[in-house]
Amino acid sequence: MQGLTINEAAGTTGWSARMLRYIEQSGLVSPERTAGGYRIYGAAELQRLRTLKELLESFDVALSDVAFTARLAADPRLQSAIEQWLSATAERPEDVDPGDWLRFEQRKHERLLLDAA
Amino acid sequence: MQGLTINEAAGTTGWSARMLRYIEQSGLVSPERTAGGYRIYGAAELQRLRTLKELLESFDVALSDVAFTARLAADPRLQSAIEQWLSATAERPEDVDPGDWLRFEQRKHERLLLDAA
DNA sequence: CCAACCTTGACACGACCGTGGTAAGGTCGG
DNA sequence: CCGACCTTACCACGGTCGTGTCAAGGTTGG
Structure with a gap:
């Protein structure tokens, strides 16, 4: 049967x-x-499953975030639309508080905040 | 007062x-x-608020997705980590069902599915 | 000064995420 | 054939997203 069944893979x-x-x-x-x-x-x-786990844990990223990035990579129209919208902020870069979206993103799981404490 | 208050801006x-x-x-x-x-x-x-609304509606993207893309853009380490993980799929490109993550993403709001019907 | 507007904070609610469990039934290998 | 494993389909549960509303209090502009 060339490979592991689901419970073996889980293990x-x-x-x-x-x-x-x-x-x-x-x-x-x-x-x-x-x-x-x-x-x-x-x-x-x-291998992919193991590195995925590492990725999610070390960056505190959600599965859905990776799935969304996959969508971005596969849909250049969407990607450039969002990037263009984001780059318009660069109009007034001095106004951007880099801790702002960061805190917003981190609230998802406050692990990073606790880790930092 | 050079500009609109929140309710005027909402309007x-x-x-x-x-x-x-x-x-x-x-x-x-x-x-x-x-x-x-x-x-x-x-x-x-x-202007930014109007184009943001258009962006979300025309691509069926969530606010949190744009926020996450901002995080990606601001954290190249994270960006390259995810992109590298995703690109490892390209190892066996013929196995990727492009409708798979698409359906997953779309389940968020089934509007696209309904629109397509 | 005062009416009209704004602020933050809280509660609420449906929908979805990530996760576990269980039930009913099909597959595997010896 | 049969026990051990797998499948899908559901229910459940705490947490987050997006959104509305309400209360208590501060700001604005005439």
């Missing part, structure tokens, strides 16, 4: 089986399937 | 006063203040 990646299905739904890591429908995680998927 | 931008305060919290549009603390929206802010 070696640190995710729960539930989360592996959820992550697949988000489109970020999609394993192959057997003829009967079982998910089969290969080495590439396992 | 000309289509946002509610409540949302203007919320948007300011997110760091996306921050008006000047009078000595007494009143928000004063100038022409630049009004």
Whole structure:
């Protein structure tokens, strides 16, 4: 069966089986399937799952944020529209408080604030 | 008083006063203040608020998505970390179902799905 | 001075995120 | 064939997003 089943993959990646299905739904890591429908995680998927976990933890980023970045990367029209809107702030750069959106973003999980304390 | 108060700005931008305060919290549009603390929206802010509304509506993007993109733009370490993780998918590009994350993203507000129907 | 407007803070509410669980049923390998 | 594992589909729950509303108090401008 060339690869790990979902519970085995959960064991070696640190995710729960539930989360592996959820992550697949988000489109970020999609394993192959057997003829009967079982998910089969290969080495590439396992590596991806591990680095994904690291990414989310070390930057305090949400799964949905990564999914949105994927959407951005795949839709250049959207990407340039947002970047253009953001760059218009540069009109008055001295007014931008860099701690502002930062605090806003961090409120999502206040882990960073607690860590900093 | 050189500029519009919050309710006047709400009137000309289509946002509610409540949302203007919320948007300011997110760091996306921050008006000047009078000595007494009143928000004063100038022409630049009004324009920004209008284009922001257009951006969100025409691409079905959330306020938090734009805020996150701002964080990305301001933190190149984070940006390259995510982009690198995403680009690892390109290893097996034929396996990526482009409708996957799309449906995931769209479930946020099913407006696009309904529009498409 | 005063009416009209603004401020912050709080409560509320539906929708969605991330996560766990459980139930009913199908697949795997020996 | 059968026990162990997997599938999807649901319910639940605390937390966040986007939004409205209300209360208590300060500002503005004539």
